[in-house]
Amino acid sequence: MAHKLSPLASPLLHKVVDGPEGWSGIEADDEWAAEIRRLAAERNAVILAHNYQIPEIQDIADYTGDSLGLSRIAAETDAEVIVFCGVHFMAESAKILSPEKTVLIPDERAGCSLADSITAEQLTEWKAEHPGALVVSYVNTTADVKALTDVCCTSSNAVDVVNSLPADKEILFNPDQFLGAHVKRETGRDNIHIWAGECHVHAGISGPELARRAEENPEADLYIHPECGCANSAIYLAGEGIVDPERVHMLSTGQMLDAAGRQGSGTVLVATEIGMLHQLRKAAPEIDFRAVNDRASCSYMKMITPAALLRALALGTDEVDVPADTADAARASLERMIAIGQPGLGE
Numbered sequence: 001m002a003h004k005l006s007p008l009a010s011p012l013l014h015k016v017v018d019g020p021e022g023w024s025g026i027e028a029d030d031e032w033a034a035e036i037r038r039l040a041a042e043r044n045a046v047i048l049a050h051n052y053q054i055p056e057i058q059d060i061a062d063y064t065g066d067s068l069g070l071s072r073i074a075a076e077t078d079a080e081v082i083v084f085c086g087v088h089f090m091a092e093s094a095k096i097l098s099p100e101k102t103v104l105i106p107d108e109r110a111g112c113s114l115a116d117s118i119t120a121e122q123l124t125e126w127k128a129e130h131p132g133a134l135v136v137s138y139v140n141t142t143a144d145v146k147a148l149t150d151v152c153c154t155s156s157n158a159v160d161v162v163n164s165l166p167a168d169k170e171i172l173f174n175p176d177q178f179l180g181a182h183v184k185r186e187t188g189r190d191n192i193h194i195w196a197g198e199c200h201v202h203a204g205i206s207g208p209e210l211a212r213r214a215e216e217n218p219e220a221d222l223y224i225h226p227e228c229g230c231a232n233s234a235i236y237l238a239g240e241g242i243v244d245p246e247r248v249h250m251l252s253t254g255q256m257l258d259a260a261g262r263q264g265s266g267t268v269l270v271a272t273e274i275g276m277l278h279q280l281r282k283a284a285p286e287i288d289f290r291a292v293n294d295r296a297s298c299s300y301m302k303m304i305t306p307a308a309l310l311r312a313l314a315l316g317t318d319e320v321d322v323p324a325d326t327a328d329a330a331r332a333s334l335e336r337m338i339a340i341g342q343p344g345l346g347e
């Protein structure tokens with residue numbers, strides 16, 4: 001069973017200060033890196049970093065990847081403590097899939113505007129308005145919402161998930177309106193109700209901007225990493241024909257790195273949160289990777305600072321807990337998705 005962690009002494013801890021944008025006061029230098037490794041070893045902790053983390057956090061992590069890929073690593077690791085450098089719902093998913101482990105998030109204030117766009121109370125009311133409807137929720141949702149969900153989905157498998165459900169059943173799709181519109185168009189079903197939620201970062205990847213950047217770079221391929229809400233508008237826009245579908249590649253992290261390795265040179269426009277560029281540039285330095293919008297940065301992801309990570313490892317905070325009944329129900333909705341297949345296009 002998970003247990004509350006005792007604090008560990010660290011010579012850098014006194015430098016950590018709190019502020020409106022999160023924990024700060026620590027430089028990501030060699031001393032910090034050595035101290036992070038020492039504390040992680042003492043805690044028997046594994047450090048997981050989402051692709052949208054700042055480069056310093058990605059580089060110190062044991063594993064970098066998308067949210068579901070990291071949750072699977074969390075479930076398989078022998079480490080007793082998982083430090084999840086990402087946003088809160090992702091750390092919750094790791095806890096749901098690894099209930100016996102201690103899961104820490106370096107700053108529990110790192111939320112997600114998409115996950116926050118529907119609460120369990122709102123979903124309960126919505127279900128009451130549509131008795132008998134099946135609930136399909138994108139993985140960017142809280143554990144409480146997943147617990148009220150019939151099947152979860154990712155951007156990669158949302159169409160397959162909806163197609164697997166009886167055609168005569170109403171579907172309540174939440175929370176991302178762009179992914180919902182894409183699924184409605186692709187499945188041709190008219191009995192899908194779509195929640196009007198969105199990720200605030202998606203605004204940086206608007207239709208006109210995507211079209212303009214594609215026009216300015218006629219030779220460039222377009223990579224869309226679908227595992228976070230900010231890319232869902234790009235998926236929708238690509239489906240609308242705003243960009244030549246031949247140039248559009250929907251790729252998971254691993255597939256993106258493989259594709260970049262095969263491609264070797266040229267220009268690639270990346271339609272997702274800008275943190276992804278770090279892994280790509282490391283994997284294929286000859287390719288000119290350009291952000292569709294270099295302001296498409298998730299401020300929640302960037303709350304996981306060097307100071308926050310040091311504080312979490314030293315003090316054993318902030319622990320993420322999900323009540324057992326909520327975790328069991330949420331796990332069932334994730335497992336139903338995995339049974340349908342293609343949960344994240346592979347790692």
Ligand code: SF4
Pocket residue numbers: 087111112113114115140199200201202228229230273298299300301
């Ligand atoms: S990029 Fe959007 S969907 Fe992803 S964590 Fe940030 S707010 Fe949430």
